[in-house]
Amino acid sequence: MILIRRAERNDIGSVYELEKECFRDPYPEIVLRMLYELYPELFFVAEDSDTKTIVGYVSGMIRIDGFGHIVSICVGQRYRGRGIGKRLMETIENAMRTLFNICKYRLEVRVSNTNAINLYKSLGYRIEAILKKYYLDGEDGYLMIKNSC
Numbered sequence: 001m002i003l004i005r006r007a008e009r010n011d012i013g014s015v016y017e018l019e020k021e022c023f024r025d026p027y028p029e030i031v032l033r034m035l036y037e038l039y040p041e042l043f044f045v046a047e048d049s050d051t052k053t054i055v056g057y058v059s060g061m062i063r064i065d066g067f068g069h070i071v072s073i074c075v076g077q078r079y080r081g082r083g084i085g086k087r088l089m090e091t092i093e094n095a096m097r098t099l100f101n102i103c104k105y106r107l108e109v110r111v112s113n114t115n116a117i118n119l120y121k122s123l124g125y126r127i128e129a130i131l132k133k134y135y136l137d138g139e140d141g142y143l144m145i146k147n148s149c
Contacts, residue, residue, distance in 0.1 A: 093148075105147075
């Protein structure tokens, strides 16, 4: 069974290991710790309750322009295709709405990441702009927006 819960400070090391598994240019552990310290109420993990292993996470922040920004989300390779990413997205959006009265959300995604793009579209996000050479390797990104106001 997969449990979605608020992250705890001692989860960040495991989150960093997952980050390295999921991304070509992972956030450094210090950045993940900073995100947790700034917005601990917007940092969630997916935990396999049998093994007590963190198998996914999502973190976010509130931007000055009134958007909830999904900073990072990932699910470990072995756990993909089980709806965990969708549950993480719904959890963080609900927290942003409940705690900060946010109803507009944004995120960036690689143009090649069709699985993530399809997930975001299924949740109501739309491609708003192409971000030229957004990633360190030169790949473009999409800015995706959801407005549920």
